[in-house]
């Protein structure tokens with residue numbers, strides 16, 4: 001009788017352990033990081049939920065959401081110039097506010113923004129949540145530095161702020177059009193960018209052939225279109241540091257100016273709104 005009771009008690013204990021394990025597993029889901037997103041958007045990009053991101057909340061697998069885009073920063077982690085904990089504290093989280101304010105009221109640099117794009121793995125379901133306020137009481141009263149301005153511009157280009165469609169924009173200086181361009185936005189990505197007009201100091205660049213002295217300048221302009229193809233909108237800001245985008249012809253002196261003109265024409269197009277659907 002006693003041994004029967006012991007066997008029965010043991011059986012009940014065993015069953016309850018098994019049931020507990022099943023229930024815990026059902027509630028927590030698979031604890032292993034999932035490789036893919038929950039779905040794909042029209043652009044073939046993975047779409048994740050914050051729950052998916054939350055699973056990658058440690059140094060061994062560190063995902064963050066910044067401006068509605070999901071990044072797998074695991075491999076970048078050892079390169080980040082702070083104590084590891086400063087960076088890992090945000091793993092698995094919506095981290096736009098930390099990205100836009102390094103703790104001193106200033107956002108990350110354009111160089112850091114260019115790094116970030118290498119780790120993009122998808123977008124957040126439903127687009128960017130409203131980011132936490134960027135400005136501290138101090139930074140609001142201080143004049144904006146170059147980095148601050150870039151951070152604010154990046155926010156302006158957050159996915160969802162512009163409709164898909166074809167855009168046309170110009171850079172005009174002293175009454176003359178220097179750069180006129182056209183591009184499509186598809187899922188917030190630049191597609192089919194081309195120049196309609198490229199003119200500077202009596203030179204019509206679009207009419208040049210490869211024997212022209214200034215042909216390398218035209219090549220740089222073309223490299224911009226080639227290298228922005230399929231990139232997210234904010235990639236235009238890489239042109240503030242053109243060495244990230246085009247080959248050198250003159251120590252990047254002219255390329256810096258040309259990059260600024262392209263950014264300006266691009267943003268002119270966005271301001272004008274969709275030219276055709």
Ligand code: HEM
Pocket residue numbers: 064073076080081082086087090095098099102103107108109110111112113115116
């Ligand atoms: C989201 C959480 C993040 C936090 C809290 C954070 C924090 C910081 C802090 C405090 C600094 C200043 C270090 C110093 O001056 O000694 C810094 C610098 C830097 N961080 Fe981050 N960071 C984050 C994400 C990132 C990401 C995702 C990248 C790039 C993929 C990145 C790239 C850099 C770079 C390149 C610098 C050098 C300064 C600059 O270029 O702005 N950080 N970060």
